[in-house]
Amino acid sequence: MAEELLTIDHLTKQYGENVILNDVSLTVHKGEVVVVVGSSGCGKSTLLRCINALESIQGGEICLQGEKIEQEGKNITALRQKIGMVFQCYELFPHLTVLNNILLAPVKVQKRREEEVKAEAFELLKRVGLEDKADSYPRQLSGGQKQRIAIVRALCMHPDILLFDEVTAALDPEMVREVLDVILELAEQGRTMIIVTHEMQFAKAVADRIIFIDDGKIIENSKPEQFFSHPETERAKQFLNMFEYKRK
Amino acid sequence: MEQYLPLYQKAAVLTIRLGILGIVFSILIGLICSFVLYYQIPIIKRIVAIYIEISRNTPLLVQLFFIYYGLPKIGIPTNAEICGIAGLSFLGGSYMTEAFRSGLEAVDKVQLESAESLGMNRFQTMRYVILPQAVSISIPAFMANVIFLLKETSVFSAISLMDLMFTAKDLIGLYYKTTESLFLLVVFYLIILLPISIIGSLLERRVRYAGFGD
Amino acid sequence: MPDLGIEVLLKGNNLMRLLAGLGVALKISLIAIGLSIPLGILIGMLVNGKNPIIKGIYRVYLEFIRIMPQLVLLFLVYFGTTRAFGWDLSGETASVFVFTLWGTAEMSDLVRGALISIPKHQYESSAALGLNRSQTYFYVIIPQTVRRLLPLSINLITRMIKTTSLILMIGVVEVLKVAQQIIEANRMSSPNAAFGIYLTVFFLYFIACWPISRLAAYLEKKWR
Numbered sequence A: 001m002a003e004e005l006l007t008i009d010h011l012t013k014q015y016g017e018n019v020i021l022n023d024v025s026l027t028v029h030k031g032e033v034v035v036v037v038g039s040s041g042c043g044k045s046t047l048l049r050c051i052n053a054l055e056s057i058q059g060g061e062i063c064l065q066g067e068k069i070e071q072e073g074k075n076i077t078a079l080r081q082k083i084g085m086v087f088q089c090y091e092l093f094p095h096l097t098v099l100n101n102i103l104l105a106p107v108k109v110q111k112r113r114e115e116e117v118k119a120e121a122f123e124l125l126k127r128v129g130l131e132d133k134a135d136s137y138p139r140q141l142s143g144g145q146k147q148r149i150a151i152v153r154a155l156c157m158h159p160d161i162l163l164f165d166e167v168t169a170a171l172d173p174e175m176v177r178e179v180l181d182v183i184l185e186l187a188e189q190g191r192t193m194i195i196v197t198h199e200m201q202f203a204k205a206v207a208d209r210i211i212f213i214d215d216g217k218i219i220e221n222s223k224p225e226q227f228f229s230h231p232e233t234e235r236a237k238q239f240l241n242m243f244e245y246k247r248k
Numbered sequence B: 001m002e003q004y005l006p007l008y009q010k011a012a013v014l015t016i017r018l019g020i021l022g023i024v025f026s027i028l029i030g031l032i033c034s035f036v037l038y039y040q041i042p043i044i045k046r047i048v049a050i051y052i053e054i055s056r057n058t059p060l061l062v063q064l065f066f067i068y069y070g071l072p073k074i075g076i077p078t079n080a081e082i083c084g085i086a087g088l089s090f091l092g093g094s095y096m097t098e099a100f101r102s103g104l105e106a107v108d109k110v111q112l113e114s115a116e117s118l119g120m121n122r123f124q125t126m127r128y129v130i131l132p133q134a135v136s137i138s139i140p141a142f143m144a145n146v147i148f149l150l151k152e153t154s155v156f157s158a159i160s161l162m163d164l165m166f167t168a169k170d171l172i173g174l175y176y177k178t179t180e181s182l183f184l185l186v187v188f189y190l191i192i193l194l195p196i197s198i199i200g201s202l203l204e205r206r207v208r209y210a211g212f213g214d
Numbered sequence C: 001m002p003d004l005g006i007e008v009l010l011k012g013n014n015l016m017r018l019l020a021g022l023g024v025a026l027k028i029s030l031i032a033i034g035l036s037i038p039l040g041i042l043i044g045m046l047v048n049g050k051n052p053i054i055k056g057i058y059r060v061y062l063e064f065i066r067i068m069p070q071l072v073l074l075f076l077v078y079f080g081t082t083r084a085f086g087w088d089l090s091g092e093t094a095s096v097f098v099f100t101l102w103g104t105a106e107m108s109d110l111v112r113g114a115l116i117s118i119p120k121h122q123y124e125s126s127a128a129l130g131l132n133r134s135q136t137y138f139y140v141i142i143p144q145t146v147r148r149l150l151p152l153s154i155n156l157i158t159r160m161i162k163t164t165s166l167i168l169m170i171g172v173v174e175v176l177k178v179a180q181q182i183i184e185a186n187r188m189s190s191p192n193a194a195f196g197i198y199l200t201v202f203f204l205y206f207i208a209c210w211p212i213s214r215l216a217a218y219l220e221k222k223w224r
Helices: A044-051 A076-081 A098-109 A114-127 A143-155 A173-188 A200-206 A224-229 A234-241 B002-038 B044-056 B060-074 B080-106 B109-117 B122-159 B164-175 B178-209 C006-010 C014-046 C052-067 C070-085 C091-116 C120-128 C133-170 C175-185 C193-222
Strands: A004-015 A018-029 A033-037 A059-064 A083-086 A161-165 A193-196 A209-214 A217-222
Touching (some): A018 A044, A018 A059, A018 A217, A033 A044, A044 A193, A076 A083, A083 A143, A098 A143, A143 A173, A173 A193, A200 A224, A217 A224, A217 A234, B002 B044, B002 B080, B002 B122, B002 B164, B002 B178, B044 B080, B060 B080, B060 B122, B060 C133, B060 C175, B080 B122, B109 B122, B122 B164, B122 C070, B122 C133, B164 B178, B178 C052, C006 C014, C014 C052, C014 C175, C014 C193, C052 C091, C070 C133, C091 C133, C120 C133, C133 C193, C175 C193
Parallel strands (some): A033 A193
Antiparallel strands (some): A004 A018, A004 A059, A209 A217
């Protein structure tokens, strides 16, 4: 088995009395694509936000390549540079062009040479079919285009792991495909990813492993074939049934 | 200090009376002009646009000087009270227009289309669908304008209307009662403006709770 | 046809005197705005913090300045400080003081509003990209705040210029006062000059304010 990249150990997250994540443990290996599913409000987005230290945690620990991720840690910005994240709402910076959105962090944070990053940015933009949008502003783009740019922006940081938080949830159906195709391509390249999604067909296609979370707990952790055809728990069966349409 | 109270009370009544009249006319002008702009009535909308620019880019005091001292010279007689109300309405009309217009335009165009698809005519659409929503949206700007216009009445003293400022200035200039007159001046303006300001922020909160505006 | 003020206006250096009067008003508002903008930014950022005492004091300051007519504030400072502290402020100093007090209040409220209006996910996506706190403010938050703020602060300039007409009432010789003097001096020869002279003052103010408000409207549209 490949090396362990991310380890989550007995993670607990709560707001006051309200427990969002309850004793969650998970290991992600290099090159693995883990898809997290579950009904709304089960805590799957919170899990991603905890990995990127956007949320404080109340118990357990999260380590990236053996280094502990802590919200108040000194090295948190350095660690975050190794974690690429794309959010549900298009979070491009509205005052910058597409190109400057992509360049900002590599040039200002990682202090890399602008020409080098620019060349890489154009290469990636071409791959997602948006090289002609480099000088556009975010408001001139469709939702699907913005999400593809957000993915390019994350990739340009050369992250070790990518987190996708329901990136197609706010998109029109015909735009979902163009974004998911990009993520599929990344999977083929062997990138390590954790994907939270509601698109079950996509999950089946892209995942090496499916994590099913219910009420803040991981209750299934299995291969996609197994999860979708023979879910072990009653909750997972109910959940998967929601995606089936039958006339009574 | 009590001996000056009646003077201030009289002055406050004048401030409120002229202020309310000016605001009522401002609302009328504002409603008419905002409809003209909303329905894009040709030619008239240009006149309205010019009026708004002139009204918003000149001070009330200068408007009043022109109306009060200038207009009689070309044979238009004015008295101080009418002049004050006219000046306040000229200024307030454009501010009210902006408040109502942005309220009307903030109502989603889908609302207009869905009302029409229900078979409503233009008037019914305006009366039952657009206007109620627009009014809620306009309330914060409207209340801010009311306070603004009442404050602006303070320049009426320049055309020798015996308002609160005039009374205060009189007491300072003639009797050197600076402390008393300034104190009463602030108190009386607070009595007039504070309740409106509080009502304004309460209304604003209610509008927000009702889920309008955003 | 009796003269409605045009002849008087062109007589001697009357027009220049009017313009110089407008200059006094513009100078006072520019000094006040120059002081108000940095002070307002500073205070607006300060009250964005959590200290309840600072917030409470600020609230009272803001509400009092907002609710009082500017003319009342001018009277309070011009007449009141003489009585209370024995200061003998000139009309111009009192005007600059009041306009700065008022401009700072308005500006700080604009800054506060602009900072609140930046959505939370802008901070989060900056963090996710590895930007630290100062980088987030410098590259992401401040540029967006400035865009929202600039049109509004330009509007504040026109409001301030218009309000300077009030300083006539505390004895500053500005454009309206000069107009009065000119009309008075020519009372015998041109009794109807008030019409033309006040109309000129009216348009002088318009010419001073209109381009500035057009600029604000243009920027607001461009950066929306």
